[in-house]
Amino acid sequence: MSHRPIAFHFRGATVEIEGLAPGTTVLQWLREHRRATGTKEGCAEGDCGACMVVIGELDAGRLRLEAVNACIQFLPTLDGKALFTVEDLTTLAGGSLHPVQQALVDAHASQCGFCTPGFVMSLWALYENRVAGVDRDQALDAISGNLCRCTGYRPIVDAALAMHAAPRVTLDRAHVIAALQRLAGLPDLEYTAHGRTFLAPKSLEAFAQARLQHPAARIVAGSTDVGLWVTKQLKDIGDVLYTGGVATLKSIATTGERLEIGAAASLNDAYDALIADHPEWTELKRRFASLPIRNAGTLGGNVANGSPIGDSMPGLIALGASVVLRKGAAERELPMEDFYLAYQKTALEAGEFLRAVRVPRGRNTPVLFRTYKIAKRYEQDISAVCAAFALVLEGGRIAQARVAFGGMAATPKRAPACEAALTGQGWNEATAMRAAAALARDYQPLDDLRASAAYRREVAGQMLIRFWHETGGAREAAVRIEDLAPVAAAGARA
């Protein structure tokens, strides 16, 4: 570790920062210190996307460009990375509008214009990452972290579909890669200002050591939740130990028996790995959070944060996942359901940290698996209830059942009564109904802004009924509203 300034690539050169509190957000630095006001603050909690910037990072020698919310990214997390904002685009395009910007103008896609720079950056990341054109679903996912209150989105989607039509304007990646390679040679960051230290070790050993030395430091990964403690709750989070510098924590490894996802792997990468084994995760990935939150946020962060409404845990618990906890050089493994002790309290000891999540594969893999989310909005909402069901069927009977819910208790939690009602039974509607009724013995949910306790109790059972329809019932009953097209006028079913 070395005391040195934060160093990152910005506007074509290396910027060094000293003296600013580690809790300063990227957005505050841009707007208040650089007076670069193209990037806007709409909510300061990562939900509206007016502050969208693009971060460039080296990934196996290639440049990885991802849109993130500047309002909840701490400035020291930029160390060793490249930062791009809306002001860079006209520079890239030689002083005129970039094709992404021109497409938005041509589609009449801005009204009040306040959200527009954020959309520009989300679409620019998509533009850079896709050389050919994009389809509507890709466009919608790319803007899933951007709110617009004026247009109704149709012209923005049209602009996304049209932006590749103009002569291509691309980033000089070689220049950025060279700059990032130079920055990669800097020692591990230990940045101190205003009495607070930000540590960003690069090796697992150094991270484990730092954890032992600073057991009170707050471990921060994507800061998609911790960021709000600072911007909304005005909390002093103290010293910070950042996982994002440790390459091995981002690794995802698959063997015959298990999938191991490093704690700092992004939600996007983690879900892609989960989907490879269980395509049933696909919808949850899309709905988990917006793309920029999935870019910044990590699976380890979601799991270790231990929120009762974290969407990864029900599915992981249902699949029999475990957590790998490390303290110094020692590691232990716990079933994920045993990791949660009480509301926002986990089994982590002082000096210990979550190193990885393991998901079993192969023979033990459940035959039937689903995870569902209920929220007021399809995209980028927090669950009222999140459910996961995994059954192993043997000879037409349920040999093993694992059921877990989020939003129903103070922690993500298995449903023993429901599981008991399933185990040993034939997988049929009567079993599903009995198991759904048994959920009443498993959970006593609360009333809150997302749903009433009554609705939560009811819909939890309905999700199990849906699971039955999709895995054992009539095909027709397995239709989802997400998959429907409007009826055809001639009267044919769409």
Place this chain on the structure above:
Amino acid sequence: MNKAATARETGAGQPVGEAHAHESAHLHVAGAAQYVDDLPELAGTLHVALGLATRAHARVTAVDLTAVRSAPDVVDVLTAADIPGLNDCGPVIKDDPILATDLVQFYGQPLFAVAATNREAARHAAVRAKVTYEELPAILTAEAADAAGSHVLPTVEMARGDAANALAGSAHRITGEVALGGQDHFYLEGQVSYAVPCEDHTIHVWCSTQHPTEMQHAVAHALGWASHQVSVECRRMGGGFGGKESQSAQFACIAALLAVKTCRPVKIRLDRDDDMEITGKRHDFRYRYEAGCDEHGRLTGLKLHLASRCGFSADLSGPVNDRALFHADNAYFLGDVALTSVRGKTHTVSNTAFRGFGGPQGMFAIENVMDDLARLTGRDPLDVRYANFYDPDPARGRNETHYGMVIEDFILHPLVAALEKDCDYRARRAAIAQFNATSQIIKRGLALTPVKFGISFTATFFNQAGALVHVYSDGTVLVNHGGTEMGQGLYTKVRQIVATELGVPIASVRLSATDTSKVPNTSATAASAGTDLNGKAAQQAAAAIRARLATLFAELKGVPAESVTFAGGEVMSGAERMTFADLVHKAYFARVKLWESGFYKTPKIHYDAKTRRGRPFFYFAYGAAASEVAIDTLTGETRVLRADIRHDVGRSINPAIDLGQIEGGYVQGLGWLTSEELWWRPDGRLMTHAPSTYKIPTGYDCPPVFNVAFHENENVEDSIHKSKAVGEPPLMLALSAFFAIKDAVGAVAPGQPVRLDAPATPESVRRAINALRHGDAA
């Protein structure tokens, strides 16, 4: 997909009628459009955060600000006692304190303001106050206020004929109750004001506001100053939607008071959560109704009770609730009718203007009645709606509203018929019935609903506007008017209007920031009337300059002045021609006045608030939408699959901008009626106070099939270029999505009455389904 936008793109070359880009579009996309918080800050600028009450209704027994004052970087603290003038920022009635004194009336009410050298320091300091309260009983909902007789304003009755007698004689009768939620504006740019003290007791305030003049007045009153000491400027807002009409005043006042108190520039930019906790929203309503009809579903009598939650103060609740009454007919002749409007006083944030301004709440009620009558009579809801439409033929006696206005421009018969055909309503209705007959879990629904929306401020005196047009000696043009730009394209349309009048390319015309020191005594940019009013005023000013230039040209060229035309940057008569710039240059040396003011007041309108009779509206804007949805009856989740819209913008001044208003209005209305739920904790704290908890539509929610067409026609009244206002009316097109959801819910138990409360969240939909299946009390 959207032919409307391009229909006139290749039009005749006059700027008016063409799909020009928003005048700031190239700045929006580059991040170069300046909003108040983007302006360069003057040295010494202080930043403000507010201290908020944590009780819904309480006496304040002590406020200890010692820790606030001693917090790092704090420069000053403002309390009500420091206000030299009037501690009030209410737009109509003086019941809206800038800072609360000894009485707290809602959870989140500002008690004091702290100014520090940076925003973070101010925010950290503000939470260090120690306030002690003596709690008082709080009334939190519209029903509770109605039951308790707690009102911000007296109850208003609006009636015609004998509703009770008509109901008694009706062939069929229904009664119903339904609830409709409010809506947060969620403008992307939160409330912000930046006040700079100037010489000799004057102040300049940059404010994100729809109503600079009212801000000027509020600031002057708070300071105890005269209007000519205060100037307020707004180049653009990052969205308004009604939320920056009166609600911006509190923050303009606080910034100005602290600027004068500290003799330093002072900026207040609210954190999103504070913004949503402090500022008013769309009124939520509770309705009770009793309706009678004949066998065709034609209304034969109606009693409707509308109870709204106004919050702790009157704000604009009077005119909002009045507009709900004016629009309780929507498109339908009501006959014998008795409406009762109760304006509930509650210990919640003071509800305010929001796109539609009560109109949507009036329409929601009557569309529920239409829907119920269709279910009762077993007829298609569209046929019931047709049967109840106003009839433009005076001979049949169904052309007068319940407030005595004769409807002269009713175009919904052809408009709805065209939409019905274009969207294949009947065939799709049959296909959906067939789908629902076999699909047990997923149900589809379809609804086609009309909109008739009255254009004008219902307070007649607001219907005036002024503009300034400057032609500089190089032939370029600068326009200023009293309207504000919130994204709706007002500046773009006025630019087109002035360019057309002077026959110059739009590039020759710029708009400058709205500023009370340029055009005075302006009305709010509201009621959809921005272009109607300011466009006419600017047109008049430009026409006066043009007439002077034509006279000069006629003199120079020896042609009759009447023969002179202006187009394409040239002035011509027969073979004689000259560039506009050359003529202007000559005009300057000939000492011709090259600037002019314009003034417009809407003709024909009048309204008597005592008799509740008159012609409050210059004309009506019409539209209709057909929405198709699917619902998951297991969970109550819904999705809009397709929307078809046909909307009346008269002769469009800018089809691209009008299309944007229509689509954006629909989606905003969709949010109001589906995912946007305001939820209060039992102690009165609003818990949905940020986008993490309050869910406006995202891109996914935009209907994947979305067809929008203009209903080609022109305004029968002499509006600006025969166009029609388009800001508010499209919001109510989203009622079609709500009633499509209700249609799908109804498919669970055909023929049964359905109660569906808005917003139609998954929980609300499930509640409606449960009531149908089990006869649960709704």
